[in-house]
Amino acid sequence: MRRERRKDARPGELLEAALGVFVEKGFAATRVEEVARRAGVSKGTLFLYFPSKLDLFKAVVRENIAGRFDEWNAEFESFTGPTADMVRYCMQQWWERIGNTPASGITKLVMSEGTQFPDLAEFYRQEVIIPGNHLIRKILQRGIDRGEFRALNVDLAIYSIIAPMIFIIMWKHSMGSCCAVHSADGGPIEPHTFIASQAEILLKGLEK
Amino acid sequence: MRRERRKDARPGELLEAALGVFVEKGFAATRVEEVARRAGVSKGTLFLYFPSKLDLFKAVVRENIAGRFDEWNAEFESFTGPTADMVRYCMQQWWERIGNTPASGITKLVMSEGTQFPDLAEFYRQEVIIPGNHLIRKILQRGIDRGEFRALNVDLAIYSIIAPMIFIIMWKHSMGSCCAVHSADGGPIEPHTFIASQAEILLKGLEK
Amino acid sequence: MRRERRKDARPGELLEAALGVFVEKGFAATRVEEVARRAGVSKGTLFLYFPSKLDLFKAVVRENIAGRFDEWNAEFESFTGPTADMVRYCMQQWWERIGNTPASGITKLVMSEGTQFPDLAEFYRQEVIIPGNHLIRKILQRGIDRGEFRALNVDLAIYSIIAPMIFIIMWKHSMGSCCAVHSADGGPIEPHTFIASQAEILLKGLEK
C-alpha cells in the first residue's frame, strides 16, 4: 500500500525536486541526476515520467505558475483604503509570496532561458504576464479614477511597478549570492527597505 | 583552408563574432568553434588571441561596455543644465548606445548566467556595475546638492534608475522576440516612449 | 554497441587494461580511450569507475604495488633465518612479484614522468617508496641488531638494495627490448643470476 501511494506521488516529488534544482542552477546547468537524487529515485525513473529534460522543465513551469491571480484579484476588489497603500501592500505582498520564494526562480528562469524555448515563454506570457499586467492596470486605474494619481498612460505606467520587481528577482538570482541588492559600496540592502524605497519614489511620481 | 594573415584585424573580428554568439546563445551554450567560424578562422586561431572562452567574454565586455565609462563620466562633468534633463538624457543615451544594441545582450547574459560563472559575475560587477552605480549616484547627488531633488537615500534611489533599464533589457532579450515591451493588450510599445514614461514618473518621484 | 552489465568485474578489467597501456605507452601517451577499448567498454564507462586518468593511474598503483606491503611486512615479521638469506629472498621475490611482471612498468613510468606529474610522483612516494624504504630499513636494522651486518648508516645503505632493483627495471623497460641486462659483449644475462650476483656482492659488503 505504501508503495502504491509513493508510485502516485512520484511525478510530484520529481517536480518539486526539479523546481529546486532548476532555480538553483538554471536549465542548462541542471543535472537530471541531481533532480533524481533529490527526489530519491534513480535517473532512469525520471525518464520514465518525463521523456526529456526539457519536458521536465516545462512540467515544472506549468506546475508552479498556476494562477494565484484569482486570489489577488479578490483582494483587490475588497480593498477599501487609499490606492497608495494598495500599491505598497501589493509590492510587499508580492515579495513575501513570490519574490522571496522559489517561485521567483521560475520567473528568472523564463527570462534567462526563455529564448531557447519559445513555447515556454509564450506559456508564461499567457499565464503570468497578462493576468499580472491586468491586475496592476486595475490598481493604477483605481488611483486615477479616485483622483489620487495623475492621469497617466496606464499601459506605460504599469512597468514602473513591474520593473523593480523584475529587477530584484534578477538581482537576487544572479549578482546577489544572498538575497538582496547591494549598495554601491558593496553592502547588502534589506529587501523590504529596498521595496519601500522603490514604492515611495514611485508613488510620489504617480500622485497628482 | 585559406590562410589569411591579418593579425591586427583578428581581435576585432573575433570580438564582434563573439558578441553576436554570446548574445544569441548565452555563455554556456556558446561554442567557441562557432565564434571562430563566424569570424572566419579556425578554432585554434581564436585561442591564439584569447586564452580561454572566459577571457574572450571578458574582452567582449570591455570592448562593448566597460570601456565607455570614461566617456560618460566626461559627459557628466561637462553637463550644465538641470539634473532632470540630465537623467532624461542619460536614460535615452543609454538606450541608444547600450539598450538598443547587442551590448545589452551582455547584461542579460550576466544576469542569466552569473550564478553559474562567478568569475564572470565578479568581473562584470567590477567593470560595469560599480562604475555604473557610481555615475548614477553622482547624478542623483548633483540633483540633491542643487536643491532639485529631495534628500533621498541615494544608495536606494539609484535602483529606481537602474531597474527600468534592467527590465527593458531582460524583456527585450527574453519575452520580446522583437525589441520592445508589449502593452497589456499585447501591442508593442515604442522604446523611447517607454523610457520617457519611466523617466517622467521617476523624476516627479525624485523632485522636491 | 553491446551493453553488458558487469559492474563487479569492470574495475578489475579496466585496471588490467590500464596497467598494460600505461606500461607500454607511459602516462602522458596513454589514451583513456585505448584503455577503455582494451577493457571492452566505452570511454564514458571508464569515467564511471575512475574520475580521471590520474585516479585511474593511482588505482593501478594501489592494485599492483602499494597494496602488497602488508603481506611483505608480515613475511618479514615471521622470518627466522639469517638476515643475509632474508635479503636474498627479498630480492628474488621482488623480481618474481614485481620486477618480472608488468608492475615494474609502473615504477619505470613514475621515474620517467614523475617530474611532469608531481601528483603522480608524490602519490607513488607515499604509497610505494616510503613503505618500501621502511621495509628494507627494517631488514638492514635486523641484520645490524643481530650482529650479522656492520653498523652502517642505514639511511644510505638501503639504496644499495634499491639501486640494483631500479636499475634492472629501467634497463628492462628501455634498453632491454627483451627482459634482461646484457653483458658487455652483448649477450643477455639471466635475471636470477644477475640478482644473485648483485646480492652476493652486496651482502659481503654489508657483513661484519
Add this chain to the structure above:
Amino acid sequence: MRRERRKDARPGELLEAALGVFVEKGFAATRVEEVARRAGVSKGTLFLYFPSKLDLFKAVVRENIAGRFDEWNAEFESFTGPTADMVRYCMQQWWERIGNTPASGITKLVMSEGTQFPDLAEFYRQEVIIPGNHLIRKILQRGIDRGEFRALNVDLAIYSIIAPMIFIIMWKHSMGSCCAVHSADGGPIEPHTFIASQAEILLKGLEK
C-alpha cells in the same frame, strides 16, 4: 657579417636550447616553441633546421653523447694506486662530470623514452653503454689481476658499479626535485656522501 656567423651558429644554439628543455621537461612535455624561444629564434626557424621534434631530439642525443671515453681510458691506463681508490675516484669523477651535469639528463631521457625510439636506444648503446661497460670491466679486472678483488664474474659485477649511477640519475631527474636522494624520513642526502657510501659497501663486497 654578424648575421652570417649567427646563421652558421643556429643549429648549435637550437641544439643547446633543446638539450636544456628536453632535460627539464622530457620529450613529450617539451614544447618546440620553448626551444625556439630559448634559442632566440622563431618556431618556424626551428623547423627549417630540424624537420620534426623527433629529429631535433635525435640530433640532441647525437650531439651530446660524444665519446669522452678516450680521455677516461687514458686516465685508467696511467693510474697507479690501489684499484679501490680507482673505483672511488671513478665514481666521484663520474658524478662531477656527468651525473651532476645536464649530460645526465640525456641518460635519463634515453632510459625514459627510449622505448618509443629504438634507433635512439641502439645509438646510445653503441656510443655509451658498450664503451662504459668496457672501461668498468677493465677496472674490475685490474683489481682481480692484482689480487685486490675476489675472482668474480666481471660481466655481472660491473652492474654493481653502474646500478648506483643509473639510480642516482633517475632519482635526481624524477623524484628528487632537488638533486639528491632523500633518506627514508624525507631528508635530502648529499650526493658525494651517498656515492661514497655506495662505493664503500661495494668495495668491501668486492675485496678478497
Add this chain to the structure above:
DNA sequence: TATGAATGAGCCTTCATTCAT
C-alpha cells in the same frame, strides 16, 4: 632565410539518454 599567424587533429572529460535486468 626567417617569421609567426594559422591550422586542425586529437585529448580528457561531461552528461542526457538508453536499455538489459
Add this chain to the structure above:
DNA sequence: CATGAATGAAGGCTCATTCAT
C-alpha cells in the same frame, strides 16, 4: 515499474606543423 550500468556525442583547449609573406 524501477534501476543504474553503459553509451557516445560533444566541447574546451593544446600544440606540432605549415605556409604566405
